[in-house]
Amino acid sequence: MNADRDYLAAGLALGGLSDDELVEAQALADTDPEFQAEVAAYGETAAFMAASDAPAAVSEETKNAILSLPDHLAQESATSDTAAAARPDSDAAGTDAAPRDGHILAEAGDRPADTGATEVGDRTAAAESDSSRSAQTDEAASGADEPIDLAARRRKRNWLPWAAAAAALIVVCGFGISAWQMQQRQNELEATLAETQQRLDETARLMDAPDLRTTTADLAAGGSVTVVSSETEQLIHVTSRDVTPAEGTSLQMWVIGDDGPKSVGLMVGDAENIDGSDFAAGNLFGITVEPEGGSPQPTTDPVVAVEL
Amino acid sequence: MRADGEANAQTDPCGQLLIQVAAGDRRAFEELFATQSTILMAVIVRIVMSRSLAEEVLQECFAEVWARAGSFDPQRGSGRAWLVTMARRRGIDCVRSVQSSRDRDLADGLRSAAEVGEQVEQTVIDRAESDRTIAALKLLPDDQARPIVMAFYQGMTHAQISETLKVPLGTIKSRIRDGMRKMREELEASR
Numbered sequence: 014m015n016a017d018r019d020y021l022a023a024g025l026a027l028g029g030l031s032d033d034e035l036v037e038a039q040a041l042a043d044t045d046p047e048f049q050a051e052v053a054a055y056g057e058t059a060a061f062m063a064a065s066d067a068p069a070a071v072s073e074e075t076k077n078a079i080l081s082l083p084d085h086l087a088q089e090s091a092t093s094d095t096a097a098a099a100r101p102d103s104d105a106a107g108t109d110a111a112p113r114d115g116h117i118l119a120e121a122g123d124r125p126a127d128t129g130a131t132e133v134g135d136r137t138a139a140a141e142s143d144s145s146r147s148a149q150t151d152e153a154a155s156g157a158d159e160p161i162d163l164a165a166r167r168r169k170r171n172w173l174p175w176a177a178a179a180a181a182l183i184v185v186c187g188f189g190i191s192a193w194q195m196q197q198r199q200n201e202l203e204a205t206l207a208e209t210q211q212r213l214d215e216t217a218r219l220m221d222a223p224d225l226r227t228t229t230a231d232l233a234a235g236g237s238v239t240v241v242s243s244e245t246e247q248l249i250h251v252t253s254r255d256v257t258p259a260e261g262t263s264l265q266m267w268v269i270g271d272d273g274p275k276s277v278g279l280m281v282g283d284a285e286n287i288d289g290s291d292f293a294a295g296n297l298f299g300i301t302v303e304p305e306g307g308s309p310q311p312t313t314d315p316v317v318a319v320e321l
Numbered sequence: 322m323r324a325d326g327e328a329n330a331q332t333d334p335c336g337q338l339l340i341q342v343a344a345g346d347r348r349a350f351e352e353l354f355a356t357q358s359t360i361l362m363a364v365i366v367r368i369v370m371s372r373s374l375a376e377e378v379l380q381e382c383f384a385e386v387w388a389r390a391g392s393f394d395p396q397r398g399s400g401r402a403w404l405v406t407m408a409r410r411r412g413i414d415c416v417r418s419v420q421s422s423r424d425r426d427l428a429d430g431l432r433s434a435a436e437v438g439e440q441v442e443q444t445v446i447d448r449a450e451s452d453r454t455i456a457a458l459k460l461l462p463d464d465q466a467r468p469i470v471m472a473f474y475q476g477m478t479h480a481q482i483s484e485t486l487k488v489p490l491g492t493i494k495s496r497i498r499d500g501m502r503k504m505r506e507e508l509e510a511s512r
Contacts, residue, residue, distance in 0.1 A: 024472075059501075062457040088391065
């Protein structure tokens with residue numbers, strides 16, 4: 014194989030070819046089985062390199078989430094995928110047309126389908142996946158939309174798992190949201206809730222706090238929660254969207270510090286302000302599903318946990 | 322790789338497990354997790370530079386493993402390559418998504434954009450320092466290893482690498498080709 018073809022095969026497997034080179038390399042892979050075999054061999058090389066790294070630990074929470082995937086995630090049949098595979102994949106061979114999701118927070122019905130694989134991670138591919146989104150009815154979700162089996166989880170707990178989670182920095186967290194989006198949500202709340210002036214003042218103080226932290230987390234049962242906090246102001250502002258506790262249950266909020274979980278009340282509306290509860294940066298804020306009226310200590314795993 | 326649609330258990334244990342997973346074998350899925358999760362986690366962490374993000378991406382990868390193991394074709398490559406490719410793709414997609422989100426915030430000129438950005442990274446790993454733990458790269462001189470790492474883990478094009486390192490594009494291409502060739506020879510010699 015001459016130097017150019019060698020480069021194209023290696024580049025196709027590794028990533029980083031220019032658009033023109035990509036077209037050329039894929040055309041070669043389509044028509045020349047020897048070239049395709051070279052690409053596959055370089056794909057193994059790239060995988061060999063990646064796998065020679067030092068292993069990284071996986072949290073207990075993630076492990077449990079993954080091992081429970083078969084409980085609720087459907088498998089796609091092989092036939093539909095092999096039919097869709099049009100060309101040998103540059104992605105180190107062995108990958109058929111894999112769905113591209115341009116956003117890891119995409120909902121289950123929102124993932125793009127992308128037949129005709131292109132170079133892995135290539136900006137062209139990313140642009141294609143962004144612009145050619147189509148609904149996948151059966152797409153693999155990370156279980157974010159599945160209901161929690163409350164009966165299975167309702168057993169006496171102590172707060173040690175929470176401390177372990179805090180130590181491992183494990184949260185069910187999404188990305189922070191922009192102040193503009195926070196402002197939009199704030200506007201929605203003001204329109205629908207009768208807030209006292211004190212509450213408005215607290216929120217304003219929060220928005221102006223120099224150490225403002227914000228996190229949005231999706232609940233497995235649906236909906237999302239946004240937690241905005243400031244340690245200097247000692248304020249937590251929690252807003253929820255599309256979150257409805259099941260009949261006979263309440264959503265209870267907790268701050269978990271060194272002494273364990275401390276209740277900071279029930280979520281009764283779409284938004285709650287919490288002040289006067291001492292919390293420090295690094296404490297966890299969590300919400301659990303409790304019997305109606307709440308419990309003195311959490312009795313279930315948190316449905317949401319964010320770091321303050 | 323075999324031509325008959327089966328993976329050889331000795332040479333491609335991952336591939337064999339994937340085929341079993343595709344048939345609904347949960348034990349095979351668990352074994353795949355047990356044996357591959359930490360290495361896939363290493364790949365993803367190196368790409369997304371954040372442990373909490375990496376945990377999410379890893380979950381998505383295994384969701385794809387369970388749902389779409391049927392798309393693995395042993396004739397086209399090993400199970401390990403299938404997994405690593407998928408993990409890399411999802412990691413890079415994640416980085417791009419986070420970057421777009423941050424870029425939008427910065428474009429809005431919002432004061433709190435900096436705070437928003439900080440939330441995403443729970444753990445920042447010093448890149449140059451940590452690349453040395455990739456054993457295979459020790460086979461290569463630095464000037465070959467560096468562009469290979471940038472292309473694979475950062476999803477950069479060779480042109481971008483050339484610009485960043487201020488090395489002519491033709492030189493970068495040769496170094497990538499030579500470095501990959503060297504690693505490939507090592508891999509094939511060890512089999």
